[in-house]
Amino acid sequence: MILELENVSRRRGDKMLLNNVNWQVREGEHWVLYGLNGAGKTSLLNLINAYFFPTEGKVSVLGMEFGKTYLAEKLRQQIGFVSSSIQQKISPHDNAYEVVLSGAFASIGLYQETTEEIDQKGVDILKELGCLEYANRKYETLSHGERQRVLIGRALMAEPALLVLDEPTNGLDFIAREELLESIENIAKKPDAPTIIYVTHHVEEILPVFDKTLLLKDGEVFASGNTDELITSELLSEFFGMPVNVMWSNDRPLLSKVQNRTSAVQNV
Numbered sequence: 001m002i003l004e005l006e007n008v009s010r011r012r013g014d015k016m017l018l019n020n021v022n023w024q025v026r027e028g029e030h031w032v033l034y035g036l037n038g039a040g041k042t043s044l045l046n047l048i049n050a051y052f053f054p055t056e057g058k059v060s061v062l063g064m065e066f067g068k069t070y071l072a073e074k075l076r077q078q079i080g081f082v083s084s085s086i087q088q089k090i091s092p093h094d095n096a097y098e099v100v101l102s103g104a105f106a107s108i109g110l111y112q113e114t115t116e117e118i119d120q121k122g123v124d125i126l127k128e129l130g131c132l133e134y135a136n137r138k139y140e141t142l143s144h145g146e147r148q149r150v151l152i153g154r155a156l157m158a159e160p161a162l163l164v165l166d167e168p169t170n171g172l173d174f175i176a177r178e179e180l181l182e183s184i185e186n187i188a189k190k191p192d193a194p195t196i197i198y199v200t201h202h203v204e205e206i207l208p209v210f211d212k213t214l215l216l217k218d219g220e221v222f223a224s225g226n227t228d229e230l231i232t233s234e235l236l237s238e239f240f241g242m243p244v245n246v247m248w249s250n251d252r253p254l255l256s257k258v259q260n261r262t263s264a265v266q267n268v
């Protein structure tokens with residue numbers, strides 16, 4: 001089992017950041033974690049990464065149960081994490097190749113000697129993610145989309161059992177977003193792929209490989225299960241508290257607001 005959360009709550013003062021969350025992620029599954037701003041997604045990721053501990057409930061990540069053994073460092077080495085907070089920590093003067101290689105040591109910056117095997121693996125990953133042409137460019141000169149690819153490459157260097165992609169398409173234009181999604185899909189489809197948790201605000205980004213979804217609302221699990229059963233007009237209308245329409249095109253959902261009668265009349 002990759003992830004097992006049992007009746008997990010996290011309180012901060014009077015506020016419940018997470019309330020009675022149950023979630024099981026099995027090896028080989030790919031999940032979307034979907035929620036609006038403030039739903040508790042970051043809080044949940046902080047818990048998975050052992051930056052937070054639950055006030056109540058049981059958390060077990062990659063077979064390590066929190067509280068019983070304190071293995072935060074060991075755990076984090078086995079989780080590939082791509083987020084805007086990691087993005088900000090990368091040294092802007094390191095080149096793309098060095099950033100990717102640093103993932104082998106779970107370090108920010110490359111301080112250790114690499115082996116030939118590590119170097120080759122870095123090249124393979126750069127190739128796979130389409131980053132070879134800018135491998136020698138400084139991180140600070142890369143576009144937003146290129147940086148995200150490099151960060152995913154860095155995360156893959158450590159061969160993580162779990163890869164968490166926290167809103168990786170933020171700030172990307174349509175083409176860059178679709179290209180990045182294609183790369184993510186290719187990674188997910190590989191036989192030795194890590195389990196992926198893809199965090200997003202955008203239903204349109206749910207790729208067919210993400211066949212499991214957790215809908216988080218106000219710190220609680222609104223629903224979890226098979227994506228095609230959850231991402232429906234009916235369930236999402238209930239989730240948003242307003243009527244929405246979900247249409248599927250090329251196995252990807254498209255979301256739109258259903259116009260109510262009053263606004264339709266106003267538009268006449």
Ligand SMILES: Nc1ncnc2c1ncn2[C@@H]1O[C@H](COP(=O)(O)OP(=O)(O)OP(=O)(O)O)[C@@H](O)[C@H]1O
Nearest residue numbers: 012015017035036037038039040041042043044201
């Ligand atoms: N340290 C804290 N103290 C008090 N409230 C907090 C703290 N951290 C987060 N919150 C609140 O908990 C709620 C959940 O926040 P969280 O950042 O987990 O949501 P999110 O789903 O990641 O949102 P976004 O998509 O906007 O990043 C929010 O209402 C937030 O204001």
